[in-house]
Amino acid sequence: MSDTSNLKSTLREYNEDGQLYLVGGAISAIISWVLIPLFGLLAVFCGYKLYDEEEKVVSSGLMASVGAIGLLMWLAYLATMV
Numbered sequence: 001m002s003d004t005s006n007l008k009s010t011l012r013e014y015n016e017d018g019q020l021y022l023v024g025g026a027i028s029a030i031i032s033w034v035l036i037p038l039f040g041l042l043a044v045f046c047g048y049k050l051y052d053e054e055e056k057v058v059s060s061g062l063m064a065s066v067g068a069i070g071l072l073m074w075l076a077y078l079a080t081m082v
Contacts, residue, residue, distance in 0.1 A: 018054035021046040025063040032067050037074030043067025 014020050025046025032040035047064025050056050 018050050018056060021050040021054070022056075022059060022063075025050065025060075025067070029063050029066040029070065032070035037071050040067035040069075040071030040074075043070075 025043045028039040028046065029043035032038070032043055044064045044067045047060040047062075047067065050063070051060035054060075
């Protein structure tokens with residue numbers, strides 16, 4: 001039980017100014033364009049949380065839109081394959 005609380009406290013300290021959402025969202029946005037398009041959902045989520053909690057408009061909007069475009073391009077590709 002103390003391991004999970006220790007992990008939560010470590011993540012809260014690291015995410016004090018939204019760095020966890022920023023780094024995780026940027027990495028997942030890049031992965032959504034290069035390898036696995038479903039990571040775009042994670043980029044959109046991180047962008048939303050970054051905007052909601054830290055009110056960083058530009059970085060959160062850019063991250064969410066890059067992830068969403070990667071996901072939507074993949075869905076469009078799948079739709080044309082039918």
